[in-house]
Amino acid sequence: MAKKSKMMKHLRQQQTVEKYAELRKALIQAGDRTALSKLPRDASPVRVHNRCALTGRPHGYLRKYGISRILFRELAHQGKIPGIHKSSW
Template sequence: MAKESVKARDKKRRLLVQKYATKRAALKAQGDYVALDKLPKNASPVRLRNRCNITGRGRGYIRKFGISRIVFRQWALAGKLPGIRKASW
């Protein structure tokens, strides 16, 4: 499980990216890289990292479900994910 500070930092970055998205797009279209450089660094979408919504884990993230592989396995075995079952062949 990730530290609460890491989860909070990620949440803050996501809000900043959303806040400055239109402004960044406009500045990029104009080619005004000086003004673009003056925006906060955390407003860049490149600085985002996919994290598990439950644990905050940064690795083993399954994009379709928004959770890590560990939580995915636990929930799948518990039957909490509809349509998912353990493979056998």
Template sequence: MAKRCMINREIKRAKLVEKYAAKRAELKKQMLDMSLPAEQREAAATKFHALPRNSSPVRMRNRCELTGRPHGYYRKFGLSRNKLREHAMKGDIPGLVMASW
């Protein structure tokens, strides 16, 4: 089980990403628009860099839904490899069959 503070940090980051998504997109659009004057693009860049670092979606980390484990994460299931294996053995995941030969 991951530390509770790490899981809470990821939740906080997700909220910040959602809150600033529109503002970040607008400022990025202004920064890359070459039809605008250089001063206006520079002002947009300054505002963009003033946004919180954790509002960037790149800083988010995928974590297991059950344990919060950051490594060995399967996007398709939202679980880490350990919990995916446990649930597959129990038959809790429809359509998933463990390989045997």
């Protein structure tokens, strides 16, 4: 499990990106780079690093499911992810 402070930072960054999304889009279309540079750094979506929704793990993140590879495997074995089952041949 990730540190709670890292998970809270990730949540705060996501909220900041959502808050300034429309303003950023308008400034980019207008070409106003000076006003764009005065926005908070965390308003840029590039700065947000994907984390597992349940554990907060930053590496091994599966975009389609929003969780880490380790948690994905555990949930798949338990049958809690629809359409996923262990293959054997």
